[in-house]
Structure formats: structure tokens, C-alpha cells
Amino acid sequence: MDVQLTAAHWVYLAGILVILATMALRKNIVVPAVVATFLTALTFSGSIVTGLSAIFNASLVAAKELFNIFLIIAMVTAMLGALRQLGADRMMVAPFRRVMRAGTSSFLVLAAVTYVISLFFWPTPAVPLVGAVLIPVAIRAGMSPLSVGMVIAICGQGMALSSDYIIKVAPGISASAAGVEADAVADKAMVLSLIVGGTALLITYLVQKRHWRAPSLDLLVEWEAEADRGIGETRDDSSGDGGGSRPPRRPEPAGGPSGGGGEQAATATAVLVAPSDPIADPDTEAEKERRGTAKAFAMLVPLAYLAFIVYLMLGKFTEVVPPLQGGDAAAIVGGIAALILFAAAASTDRGGFLETTSDHLVDGLVFAFKAMGCVLPIAGFFFIGNPEFAGPILGISADAAGPAILFDLVTTVQAHLPQNAFVTSFGILLIGLVAGLDGSGFSGLPLTGALSGALGPAVDVDPSTLAAIGQMGNIWAGGGVIIAWSSLVAVAGFARVPVLDLARKCFLPVMAGLILSTVFAVLVF
Template identity: 50%
Template sequence: MESPVVLGLTHWVYLCGVIAIIVTLVCRANVVAPAILATFATVFAFSGHFSTALEAVFFAPLTAARELFNIFLVISLMTALLNALKSINADVRMVQPFKALMVNGHVGYFVLGFVSYVLSLFFWPTPAVPLIAGILLPAAIYAGVPPLGAAMCIGIAGLGTALSSDYVIKVAPGISAKAAAVPMPLVADKALVLSLVTGVVAFLIAYVRIRRYIEAPDVRNLERWESLEVTANSTLLSTKGGRARIRRNKPQHASVGDGGHGGSTSRPVGVAPRDLLTPTQERWSRLFAIVIPVSFLSIVAYMVLPHVIPGFKGASGNAAAALVGGVAGLLMVAVAAARDYRSVCRRTSEHITEGFVFSFRAMSSVLPIAGFFFIGVAGTAAPILGLPAGVPAPGLLADLVKAGEHLIPHDKFFVSYGILLAGMVTGIDGSGFAGLPLTGALSGALGRAVGLDVSTLAAIGQMGSVWTGKTMTAWSALAAVASFARVPVLQAVRHLMIPVLTGLLVSTLVAIVLW
């Protein structure tokens, strides 16, 4: 029998830090300062050494950078490719075939969501998001979907709905079922239903909230979007030779300089005119407008084939993300050479630099926040707490959830929503999967104690953990989605909270009624 969890000063200080960050988020303020102060206070409470706490302020974002650099790199390479495509106008040509399907922003929103769900269901969002960003996101923006709406759409459909069920790859239900000691298919089937309920509710609420910002299809939508630069809290419309305009914490939906209507004939402020191309460059532009989608669709097929052909190796997870990034890098060099082979070395360097500047501008402030939450996870806390190699780190988050287990009344409503809350608490580390062993174990213990279906509780906990970790934390894959959509990641988090929380509450109620 497990010994009861004893909460010490470190646990309480860490909990106060979590609450402070959540309150700051709700108040729509930047959470970097609270995260840094909470990191210092937590490590000081743990070690008792002032110097160790000071070092933690450095080691926390450093640890987060190690964990998240793959996201930085994929963003950088895909942004570099997009900038290269802009130089030969292939980005505009590439979206032309989707005009027949995405006849307007309303249709584009739902098409983007459906494709995001299907791709993410088969090989997880990490490699799927760059593919969507490279193929469909520009088409959706052209059709009139606002950038914030696109980010919410991909986040809800891909990171939330698809990954929370993980019905094809079945890693998440496998972890939950093993911890709960129930057959995996029972958890997988219930998780699929609950993920769809949560996703549909969140998706429709998000659509209602952004539909009035949807514009008419226009190439200027794409040009304005490509001119945006983002940080965690603001959007900058870059200008050449003029003043820049900063929009803080507002959806990027209105045209700049045209009163917010797509019918103006004037060029938006800050959008530089496209360079004139030679006949040879025009031919290259048409070629790459075909090559880019075909290349990424080939990667899609390569990832899907293992599910169709037994024994076919394919690629998944980190390997799939690396494949996407590698292809993007090579294509970027090829496009730069097509633009002007004599300056390919200079242009390639410029595109790579622009890509990294873009990714670090968008995500750098996320690192101190992620670093604080990594203190609560046993697998990442050791270097931040100053522990020597081989010394296990405490799992502060897991301890807090276990310690509060006895406070949940033995009623099916309280137990179900208690498991959901436990999943949400463990999900704030940004992983989504790290808390599944805990929610599974709690489901097994509480479900058998009060006579509730254990597989149902495990599926509910899985929903809370994955949806929170992937759609309501700025230090998860949502940062990549927001960066590709060119919207502030903290803004995306704030706008996703109401749709996702509503979806989780509704799906948990559905689980109680159905099972």
C-alpha cells in the first residue's frame, strides 16, 4: 500500500506559483514575471540556498529550451521556406487550387479543421502542424479565415480532438488503461466519443466567436498575414521605410489602412509590393507551387502507409517531425537557387536567420514559463532544483494531486469532475501525456471504491490532461500552431480557454449520463 503524501513548504510555494500564473493569465497580463519569481521562490524553499535559487532562474528556461528546441527548429525551417516562396510569388500560386474548395472563410475554417483532425489522428500533431502550415494554412488565410481563428481551429481539431483520443496510434489510451488496470479498447472507445464531444463543442464555440472577423477571399489577406511578426503578447505589422503598428491582444482580422473591409482597392499599410519576376523565375514559381504541396503530401503518404501496409516502417513521432523539417530545409535552398542562383548562399543564410528570429520572437518568452512548470515534473526538475546526477527529483504536481484525492466526495459527479480536474492539473506541464499514469491510477482507485466504470473515469482524466496540456498551455505544441498562424501564443491560450473548458464540462457530463 502506498504511503500517504506529505506536503512540505516546497509544495505549497509551488502551488501558490501555479495559482499566481493562472490568475495572471485570466487577467490577460504577461506571466513571465510571475513565472520567474515563482521559480526563484520554489527552488529557494526546496534547497534553502539563495545561490541555488538564483541559478534556477537561469537553469529553468535552459531546461525548457532543451525540451522545446525541436519546436523552435521546425518553426524556423518552415518560416524560412515560406519566406523563400514569397520571393518568387509561389506562396500565392500554391493556394490557387484550394480556392475552388475554400470558397470563403466560413468553409475554409471547417475544411482546415477537418484536415487538421485527420492528419493529426494518423501521426500526431507534431509533424502534422508543419504540413498543415505549409499546405492549407495559407489557403485558409487567403479565403478569409482570420489568423487567430486558424490557430484556434488547428489547436482544437488537431492538438485537442485528435490527440486526446489518440485512436489510431493508441499511446494515450494504452497508458491510461495500464495505469487503471482495465482493457485498453474500453478506454480507447470511450476516449474517442468524449474527444469528439469536446471537440465539436469547442470548435463551434470558437467559430461563433471569430465568424464576424471572417473576410472575403482576397490575396491581400495573405499579404497582410505574411507581413505580421509576433511576440508572445503582441502582433507587429512590419513596414519598410515607414512606421510599424502594434496590435496588442486583439484578433488579427481587420485590414490595416482599409477600415477592416476587404473591398478597398488600396494596398494595406506595411505590405511591400511583390518583386517583378523574369520569365524564368515565373516558370520556377509555377513549378514550386506544385512541388511544395506534392512534397508534403508525399510525406503524409509515407507516414500513413504503416497503417495500411503491415510491416512498412514509415515514420512517426520525432522522426516524422524531423522528416518534415529536413524536406523544408532542402526545398528552401532549392527555391532560393531558383530565385537567383548567384546569390543562393546569401539568400539561404538570410532565410534561415529570418526563420530563427521569427521563432525566437514568438516563443522566447514561453521558456521561463515552461521552466517553472517543469519544476513540478519529476523527469525535468532535477537540473532546475540543483540536484546532482542520479538523485531523483520530487514530482510536485503529482504529489499535490494525490494529496487532494481524499477531498473528492464519493459521488459519481464529484468523482468524475474530480478526475477531470486532476487531469487538467497534471496537464499544465504542457506534455498532456505525462499525467496519464496518475489519472489512470486515480481512476482505478476511485472507480472501484465508489462503483463507477473505471474505463470511463480513465477516459475523462485523459481528456483533462491532453486538452489542457496541448490547448491551454503556451509552452506546448500550441506555441508552434500560434507561430505558424502568426498570432501571439498567449492570446491563443486566452481565446481557447472558454471553448475548451466548456467542451470538457459537457463531455464529462455526457460520460456520466452514457456510462
């Protein structure tokens, strides 16, 4: 089918190219996205009023599509704040220290704990939790600081965040832009994330094991002494800021999430890294009661979410319980988080728990908008290329179809490209990697999702498969694994290693995993 390209198509294409170039220069892309939205709407309608309105409408449409994501982030963050106030967050991971006796066991425990915490709560709380409780134990068990940082980055910012299977922020954004079901993207992203993560972890283990030493308390003393002398100080001149060499310091990376937007990593680390607990008299009745309550919640939270996982699996693979539909899983995670928040706040401050609960919720909402807020104008620009969303953004009547700007461009270009699933899949992966260069894990998902929805039918590949591939490239790059100006700075700060060294060491294992997972996706899905 021949498509007649208009000036609006070319302006929209120019906007995409400018955004990609801005990402490559490691700059924030909110302003280019807003300007491109204005110019596209102005060119399409010929009205400056429509152009100005589109700036607001694009973010509004994106907010309507993505607000459930903001809400779940807010609830989970609020719950973690209440648990941290009790001291229950550290108690949840403390038992794992008992099995970390040598390098290999420490490697496996670090990987498993980081992955599970990151899968349910995002990598943001996983880094300070693991950093404060398990990293020193792993160092004493013989692991090198560099290998510790690699494991945490690969399992948290990489493997867990790239699938985001429980909270489903990333699959939701990818699926909305691609026009497919979020569960379809989430299921495939989970498989691909395990392939990438498993490959990267295996290579890391084989390469780094020779640097491990016999367990000794001297290793911990040496590690701390090097940090005191500044040997392990994390600094990256290209980002303008460096992570500290001591865990209590709050690293402030220049890039984006572990989860979304250009400011997320810095915000996430600053909000969720708690100062050390003040020394309290362990013999007082109040302290004994506080510790008892903290232990109870340290057991309650994992058990509650374990029960949810069991229910989720029963619904997915059996007929014992009805399967969850759409966003039900994320809603249940949020509901559990809300109830735990109320209970934890009441246990901490019986007299004023109503106010305490409200404070935690406000903190959660503030964090959610700081973490994800800049995704809205970016998503709005890419939504204007989708006919399902273009109408409301451009002020077109609901009875009339909106323009399919992006799909028209893809239809025009595809006749000049090889109609090959491998070429298209690796192209989407490359775009995802480039989109992640700004240090933001989620800002490129609307682009890769929209391209997947447009290119999938042309090459006979399920759009959800291409969206999952693009999601892998975007988050493994920008989420904080293979670029140094992302939240990898926080990981390097807790592991007390140079962030550039950590990024370089992670690059080849992760790229090997991404290539393998993309081949698998084309051949199997």
C-alpha cells in the same frame, strides 16, 4: 500513502496559484514563474546559491526537452519565407477559388484549406494566405464577414493547433510534463480536436447560414467600402491594440500563439504577413521564369507533404513500411522543409543562394524563439515539481531522486476530492481554459500535463487522456478562438470584423464542442 508536506511544497503551490491568477488577469506569467522557481528552490535547499542557479537550470532543462520543437518551427518558417519570396505560397491556395461559387461551398473550402495549411505549417501563415486569397472570394460568394472569421479561427487556431498532429509541439510539451509518450497524447488530441472543431463548425453553419446572401460582386464592393469607412475596424481596448481593417496592415495582438508564449501571436503575424507583391511586367522573360518556378514549387510542396502523409498512414495502419517512432514525424517534416528551402532559395537567387538560405534559417530561428522563448521559464517552473526533472534543476546528484513536489501535493489533495473520472477530467479542462486566458496557447501545457500525470492514476484515467483534455482547453482558449486579446485579432483584421464580436460568436460553439469531447474522452479512451 501519507505524504509529509514541507515549506517547499507550500511555496510551490503558492507559485501555481499566483500564475493562475496572473493568467486570469491577462498578464504575462514569465516573471511570476521565474520568481516562484527561485523561491521554491531556495525554500527546498535553504541555499540562495541553489535558488539562483535554479532560475538558470530550470530554463536549461526545459530547453533541452523542447529544443527539437524550436528547431522544427525554425525550419518550417524558413521554408515558408523562401516560398513567399518566390510567390509560391499564394499559388498553393489559388486553385481553390474556382470551386467557391456559393456560401456552402465557400464554407467548406475555407474550413478545409485553413485546416490543412494550419496542420502542417501552424495557423500563422494560414491567416495571411487565406486572408489575401480566399476571404474576398468567400465574401463575393455570399458568406458574411463574421462567419468567414469564425471558420478560419475554428479550423486554424482551434482545430489544427489544438491537435498539432504533424509538428507535435503541443503534444510534446504536454507529454513531457505528464511523463507519457507524445504519440499517445497526439493521437487522442487529434480525435478530440476533430470533435470540438466539428461541433463548432456545425453550430456555426446552422446559426450563420441565415445571414448569407446571394453571390454578387456588389457584396465584395460593400465589404471593402465598409472597411474604408472604418465600420469593420477591429479594436479591443482591453488589449491595448487593435487589428487593422485592411489586410496589408499588420495586426499586433497583445496575446500569445497561435502557438506558444505570450508574444507569439504578435510576432507571428508581424513576421509572416508579407507585403503585396510589386507589380511586375508579365511579358518579360524574367517574370515568366519566376512565375513558372513559383508554380513548380506550389505543386512540389503539397505533393511532398502528401507523400509524407501517405507514408505516415501506411506505417501506422499497415506493415508495408515501418512505423515512425517518437519524434520521427516532426524530424521528417523538418527535413523536407530544409530541402525545399534550399531548392527555393537557389531558384530565387542562384548566385547568392547560400547567403539567402542562411538568412531564411536565421529568420526562422528568431521567429521560433520569439514564438516559444517565454515557454522555457514557465515550463522550467512546472518541471521542478516533476521528480524526473527536479534533480538537475535543484543541483541534486544524478544518483539521487529528485523531490516529487507536485505529485506530493496532488496525493495530499486527492483524498479530499471525489474520486471520479468526470470531475477530474472537467477540472483539467477548466484549468486549461483558465491557463489560456493570458492569450498564450502553449504556456499552460506544462501545468495541465503535470497535473494529468499526477491525477490520472488516482482516478484510473490514462494520463495521456487527461493531458489531451487539458491541451484542448488551453489551446482553444489561448490559441486564438474564444478570447479577444489573442491572435484572434489577426483573423478579425483580415475578415474586417470587430474582434470582440468574433470572440463572442465563437464562444458557445467552442464550449459545446469542448464539453462533448471531454465526455467522449472519459467514456471511450
